[in-house]
Amino acid sequence: MPTTTDVRANAEAHLRALVGSDDAALREDQWSAIEALAVERRRALVVQRTGWGKSAVYFVATLLLRDQGAGPTVIVSPLLALMRNQIAAAERAGIRAVTINSTNMEDWEPIQEAIRAGEVDVLLVSPERLNNPGFRDEVLPRLAATCGLLVVDEAHCISDWGHDFRPDYRRIRTLLHDLPEGIPVLATTATANARVTDDVAEQLGSAGTLGDVLVLRGTLDRESLRLGVVRLKTPEQRLAWLADHLAEQPGSGIVYCLTVAATQEVADYLRSRGHEVAAYSGQTEPTERQALEQDLVDGRVKALVATSALGMGFDATLGFVVNLGAPSSPVAYYQQVGRAGRGTSEATVVLLPAIEDRDIWAYFASLAFPREEQVRRTLEVLAEEGRTMSTATLETYVELNRNRLETMLKVLDVDGAVRRVRGGWESTGQPWVYDEERYRRVTEAREREQRAMLDYIATDECRMRFLREQLDDPETADCGRCDNCGGLAIAADVSAAAVEEAEARLARPGVVVEPRKMWPTALANLGVDLRGKIGEAAEEGRAVARLTDLGYGNALRELFATATPDGPVPVPLVRAVVEVLGDWRPPVDGIVVVESATHPVLTADLADGLSRYLKVPVVGRWAIVDPDVAPGQGAANSAQRIAAVGRRCDLQADVPDGSRILLVDDRVGTGWTLTLAARAIRNAGAAEVRPLVLATQS
Structure with missing residues (x-):
């Protein structure tokens, strides 16, 4: 067996090839990490500042382990840009590195063949791949059985205390558990406080039987x-x-x-x-x-x-x-x-x-983990249906938008309550506990950070x-x-x-409002007979600005703030609307106004002012006919919103055949209110419908 001195000498030779310098030498803390991985076959967590040389640790450890006959290193890496940088660095040292991610699906099979043939030293995968059914069931077990080193880059993403928690990273715990005994693991990050460090180290340690996790934490000062x-x-x-x-x-x-x-x-x-x-x-x-x-x-x-x-x-x-x-x-x-x-x-x-x-x-804080009743509803639907359901289909039963629903399902998958399969999600029937206390503490931690x-x-x-x-x-x-x-x-x-x-x-108003072109899937689950391409769609519309814009966004955020009372359109925004019309110049024969429960004076004043300015009549309203449907109900996802708007509103207007209608609203969120109103106006005889709103939310 080679001595520790021999291994270190080999390690430094590999380092010199990696960095392209004949006088490069490992620092003691770098060597401690490499020794733990390549000699002691331990699990290690390295919390070191950017530029410290974390990638050098896992590339040098890879070369040492490959010299010993170990399998390829698997690196879980969160960003494509990071993967490209890592592959370029690996190739400089003669390391054969490949990646499996969402942009190179056509290369997956040849890459897997190369891995089986022993022609790959490093495989980089995105965390999202770990939860892909085919990858998880067919590729991951082979990787877990044959890899020589597992590296978790940006490991703070594992912890929901971290600033960039990602549910897909939680799947790594399963991968850790499935690793054969003696396979070393390295987790690295440059941004972890003590709580995140302890959380990640605990997850590394509890997943295996390799003894205590080596935690190397250095100064995070960036002297440059x-x-x-x-x-x-x-x-x-x-x-x-x-x-x-x-x-x-x-x-x-x-x-x-x-x-x-x-x-x-x-x-x-x-x-x-x-x-x-x-x-x-x-x-x-x-x-x-x-x-x-x-x-x-x-x-x-x-x-x-x-x-x-x-x-x-x-x-x-x-x-x-x-x-x-x-x-x-x-x-x-x-x-x-x-x-x-x-x-x-x-x-x-x-x-x-x-x-x-x-x-x-x-706004971003509002996208935190959903309320318990929303989670329970999702689990009930999957259990009652007893079949695989796509995220789009689940949207028709659960009032969450696509991203939040997908994120929640990933967490439930890792927790064992649901399982991702080809075609969607299915219930496992396993009990699940809503950890309200933990979510509350995470929320409080976020508020302290702000x-x-x-x-x-x-x-x-x-x-x-x-x-x-x-x-x-x-x-x-x-x-x-x-x-x-x-x-x-x-x-x-x-x-x-x-x-x-x-x-x-910033004073130049005008944002394009793109019309919706396709109905969401599975609307029949909500009793709505709409599918496929939207045949009676609106034309391209305009908004004064986005609520997030640097210019008019400030005035619009103030206008729509909860504490701001309803009232006529402020004069600066009147001027902005006029300027938008001057640039846009839409042909208009009449106006239909979207009735508002929260801003009735604002929307009525906007429509009346446009009628006087354009010298065309207000021909009707997209009226509230069921006030029991709350404003904004269902806005979390498209299917729920379409069903809610369809119950809440109906067209009350005298629309001349072949007319060109300006559809006026205070702001647009999901776009489905304007879509359904435009469809009704077109069906009532209009040739064209163009939306005009004060604000768009994104």
Whole structure:
């Protein structure tokens, strides 16, 4: 048997090949992790800052274990961008790495053949694959039986205390349990406080019989980062700051926004000011994402204006990160700013917070785990039906939107109450307990994190120390590099020209309202005889703005706030509606107004004002005929909403044959109210129906 000294020498030889440097050497904490995996065959959790070299640990351990005849390493990795970076790094060291994910299904069978032939050293899989029925039942058992090392990257996602909990990661517990004795496991993360660390370590340890989990936790200080906050009062000033100061930032970087809409709006504005930037979000096509990531890595763009979809593990030498709006926790913020400062001695990190950030936090908080009665209803439906049911079919029985329902079902799957199979979900008949106390404590923890984020913005003490304390870093001292320590001076001035152009950009109203084109499936379960393509659809419509927009979004959020009394359309929004009509110029012969229980004065005033301005009559109402159906009922998913609107409303109008109707409402959420109203108006004789609303929710 080789001695520990021999193994370490081999490990450092592999490291030098990996990093391409003849004088590279392992640090003691890196060697401790590698030794635990490749020599002692233990389970380890490594909590170390971005850039510490976590990938070096599992790649070197892979090579050592393969030298010993072990099977391939399986890496569970959450993001395609991260997978691509990891594969590129592996290939530099002569490691044969492949990936199975949602974008390369045609390669799955050849990859599995290569694994069986021993031609693969590393297989990267997304956590979503672990819950795919075919992968789970056919591929996963073979991997569990033959793999030489299991790596769980971004392991904080396992814990619902983590800032980025993902239900699919919980499936890893099953994989851990199925591993043969003696297969080492490595979990890694750069963003875990003490509670998350303990939770992940407990899950690693309870899943096997390999003894105590080795936990290696180092300092989370990022010596290259210089943190600062610029507090400006208005969206126009914040956009102007970006326009004036983006070019001053070192190298290339990321401008983070809280919403998809903001990425487009900000990128358009910055391009108009001469900056080479592009928008990037979860809605960006996969091929375009990859091209944009490479443009950023190669410095062909100054910045990507991105949501957190460009997040964990993205590996590039970036000189700055600017956040236009604050994430909801210091830990999530630390994760994002960690994209900067890799491979460079200095990187600038600037936060531009806004009052409206809290509204966005509240929206995302509303998507937490569903209420017990909604969970119980889902379990009852599956048990009563006694068959496989798709998520779309379940939507007709449970008032949850597609994403929340899917997420809930994944949790129930891991808990053993349901099982994902080909074609959907089925009940297991196993008892299930709603852990209300845990969900309450998680909610309270999220609220504390939001308060801490506000404290970070306001603090006059060291910003890096503040973030490290939030992560329970055992070593905390003032960094000497941030704006409060005196190591970073950030100009807060903005030019009049940039503010003026930002005001003009944000004051330009008008958002396209796309018509619904297809009815959801299984509406017959709710007694609704609609299916397939919508034959009497509306034309393309317009809204003044999105509620999340930087410009008119502020005025609209205030208008629709619970504390704002019903009343006529405010004058600034009247002007905006007129401007939208001037740009749009829809042909109109008459107006139908959507009756509102919550804003009757607002919608009536909007319709009457449009009638006077366009000199066309209001020909009727999409009227409330069953007030027992509450406003917004069923809005959580399409099928439930269609059934609710169909019971609640009916057309009361005299629609001239062949007329062109403007359908007026205060705001659009799911779009089904406008869809059903437009269908009724078309069936009453209209040739065209064009919706016009003040606000759209997304």
